[in-house]
Amino acid sequence: xxxxxxxxxxxxxxxxxxxxxxxxxxxxxxxxxxxxxxxxxxxxxxxxxxxxxxxxxxxxxxxxxxxxxxxxxxxxxxxxxxxxxxxxxxxxxxxxxxxxxxxxxxxxxxx
Amino acid sequence: xxxxxxxxxxxxxxxxxxxxxxxxxxxxxxxxxxxxxxxxxxxxxxxxxxxxxxxxxxxxxxxxxxxxxxxxxxxxxxxxxxxxxxxxxxx
Numbered sequence: 475x476x477x478x479x480x481x482x483x484x485x486x487x488x489x490x491x492x493x494x495x496x497x498x499x500x501x502x503x504x505x506x507x508x509x510x511x512x513x514x515x516x517x518x519x520x521x522x523x524x525x526x527x528x529x530x531x532x533x534x535x536x537x538x539x540x541x542x543x544x545x546x547x548x549x550x551x552x553x554x555x556x557x558x559x560x561x562x563x564x565x566x567x568x569x570x571x572x573x574x575x576x577x578x579x580x581x582x583x584x585x
Numbered sequence: 586x587x588x589x590x591x592x593x594x595x596x597x598x599x600x601x602x603x604x605x606x607x608x609x610x611x612x613x614x615x616x617x618x619x620x621x622x623x624x625x626x627x628x629x630x631x632x633x634x635x636x637x638x639x640x641x642x643x644x645x646x647x648x649x650x651x652x653x654x655x656x657x658x659x660x661x662x663x664x665x666x667x668x669x670x671x672x673x674x675x676x
Contacts, residue, residue: 545638559634
């Protein structure tokens with residue numbers, strides 16, 4: 475991964491309380507897992523605060539994000555700069571209520 | 586690719602070689618490339634959800650990379666978790 479790309483991701487996940495790297499956009503997801511993950515984030519209180527990045531629009535980012543946290547699949551969710559996981563983990567955390575707590579904390583910190 | 590066998594069987598065989606436990610692979614779409622795997626294994630004990638997923642991804646990385654496996658949903662439980670889930674369902 476080129477250092478510029480790594481810096482871009484570093485900055486993006488630091489500056490946004492909730493970031494999702496996905497296929498398609500928040501409004502028009504192009505993959506069922508991406509859509510379901512956005513939905514879990516919304517239901518957990520992130521509506522209006524989700525920074526979504528369409529990896530289909532950027533082939534280099536699409537490859538780099540897989541290396542970034544050594545995670546081979548998309549979508550990827552980051553909350554408060556921390557890697558959360560993909561669709562399964564995000565939904566599991568939603569079901570336990572932990573996703574809401576993490577989002578609230580990240581939004582509070584972002585002020 | 587997995588020769589004449591289905592990718593689903595290939596996924597199960599690879600997982601069985603990598604992880605000891607109960608392994609179930611479902612073809613979600615009937616297209617032999619979207620799967621859900623459910624695994625109950627002691628290998629997940631003391632592991633975070635991220636670490637558990639990585640254990641499952643590891644033997645399948647080349648197939649994920651070349652899109653042989655287009656989508657993979659993972660349910661990873663320890664024997665203890667599986668036991669309590671089964672009890673919940675019964676009661």
